[in-house]
Amino acid sequence: MKICGLDVEKLTSLYFDRIHRAALLMSGNAWDADDLAQEVFLIVANDPTKFEGRSSHYTYLYGILLNLERRLRRKRRMHQEKTEKLAQRQDGPTAAVAADVPVVSEEWKRSLWSVAAELPDGQRQAIVLRFGEELPYQEIADILGCPLGTVKSRIFHGLGTLRKLVAESPGQLREIPRELGDAQSDVI
Amino acid sequence: MSSEPRIFDPDEHDDVHLETELPEAELSDEAWETAALPDDLLLLGDQLRCDATRLHESHRADRLQHELLRPERAQRAETLVPARGISAWLPLLWLLPVVLITAALVSNGQPTVPRIPASPAVAVTPSVTPQAEYSPQVYSVSLPAETPSQHGPSAAELDALLDLMQNETASVAVSL
The missing domain is CATH 1.10.1740 (Rna Polymerase Sigma Factor; Chain: A)
Structure with missing residues (x-):
């Protein structure tokens, strides 16, 4: 076969x-x-x-x-x-x-991936493929069946939402700096 | 390159279309991230990468440990649970009739084991001699002679009493 x-x-x-x-x-x-x-x-x-x-x-x-x-x-x-x-x-x-x-x-629960699991499907999948699997953006776009720009947008917004979720999550994940607050990039 | 100005079409500016026209499309992925993402989001991305690596390493270590322990577990299970299914010795059972028949044929033709000849009838008179004579040691004990003591009525008194009973029917109280 x-x-x-x-x-x-x-x-x-x-x-x-x-x-x-x-x-x-x-x-x-x-x-x-x-x-x-x-x-x-x-x-x-x-x-x-x-x-x-x-x-x-x-x-x-x-x-x-x-x-x-x-x-x-x-x-x-x-x-x-x-x-x-x-x-x-x-x-x-x-x-x-x-x-x-x-x-x-337990290890997954302590990691950022447990927080990323709460993201909407599109953002979560793009983040897994980019930061978990280190795939190029174009391949991610092929896998998800969407344009390259959409992938970038999902990554950007996904990370932004993740930052908020981390800020709201109890103590263990707070070591990530939040000094920039909710400032959004003007790229998208 | 044409310098013709584009006509604005509101339908053209949906989200997807806007994203595909991003000028950063020519940049490499890393360059785009550095340019587009704020520092804290970049840090989040790095943190995700580190966590992913750590999770994979941990999982790989767990699996390796599991693989290493597998033969030991299997061996332990073999000793605890008797093997089921067809045993390796089972095919040898088919040879058993052949072996028995061969053995029977061999024993009929050539006795392999020499028989013990029957011994002639011999009258046996057992001669039993006592090993040692029994000589019991008898101890004689002399007890002092018992002195006769007067208990009860004497013969003369009994005779008188008998006579009295025969002669008189009245009850007599006898004091001994």
């Missing part, structure tokens, strides 16, 4: 670590990262004809990963909302709600 001259096994050995790394930054725990990365390659293996070869292999893989992660996040959020509503209706303890919160690693 080949995908543009590269069989799935080779593709997996070349890009699995990369995809797993991005999944880890977004999900915050190794179990979700494992599941997401494996699902990416399963999707590719199940239907290799979908890849048309217009982009690089990893651009295609990142695209699948981002979609899967967004779907997982949405599913979790909906589930959590339902559980919260149920808990409110029954006037019961909030233990059931707490049990649904995914377990994340």
Whole structure:
């Protein structure tokens, strides 16, 4: 089974670590990262004809990963909302709600990535690909399927929102300087 | 390069279109970041990079540790849980009938084990001699002779009493 001259096994050995790394930054725990990365390659293996070869292999893989992660996040959020509503209706303890919160690693919780997880999808994805994966802006634009300027805008606004969130977060992440306040650049 | 002024079209100035016309498009990514992002946002970006590296290193170390411990865990599991499924010895069971038949054939043709000849019948008279004569030691103990003591009525008194009972039917109180 080949995908543009590269069989799935080779593709997996070349890009699995990369995809797993991005999944880890977004999900915050190794179990979700494992599941997401494996699902990416399963999707590719199940239907290799979908890849048309217009982009690089990893651009295609990142695209699948981002979609899967967004779907997982949405599913979790909906589930959590339902559980919260149920808990409110029954006037019961909030233990059931707490049990649904995914377990994340302590190290991730202490890192800026846990704050970045609260950003809107577009900004979060652009920031992961730029600062987590060190991809060039043009490749990020290809993966996200948007113009280069949009990527830059998302990065800029994403970092700005992140700064606000850090300022509001409890003590542990406050070492980042905030002397410039909310000053915005005039680039965008 | 044409110097013709552009006609302003409000529909053209949506967000996406504006972003694509940014003059920084020719700059390299790093140069754009340095020019466009304020210092604190640049620092945030660097912090994100550092955190990402740290997370990856930590995860890699965890995985390496897991990989290193895997053979030990597997070995421990093998010793604790008996192996299921087809054992390596199972195929050898097919050889068992062959081995038995061969053994039977060999034992019929050539007895490999020499038989023990039957011993002739011999009358056996057991001669039992006592190892040592038994000579018990008897101790004779002489006790002092018991002095007769007078208990109860004498023979003469009994005879008189018998006579009295025969002669008289009245009850007699006998004081001994």
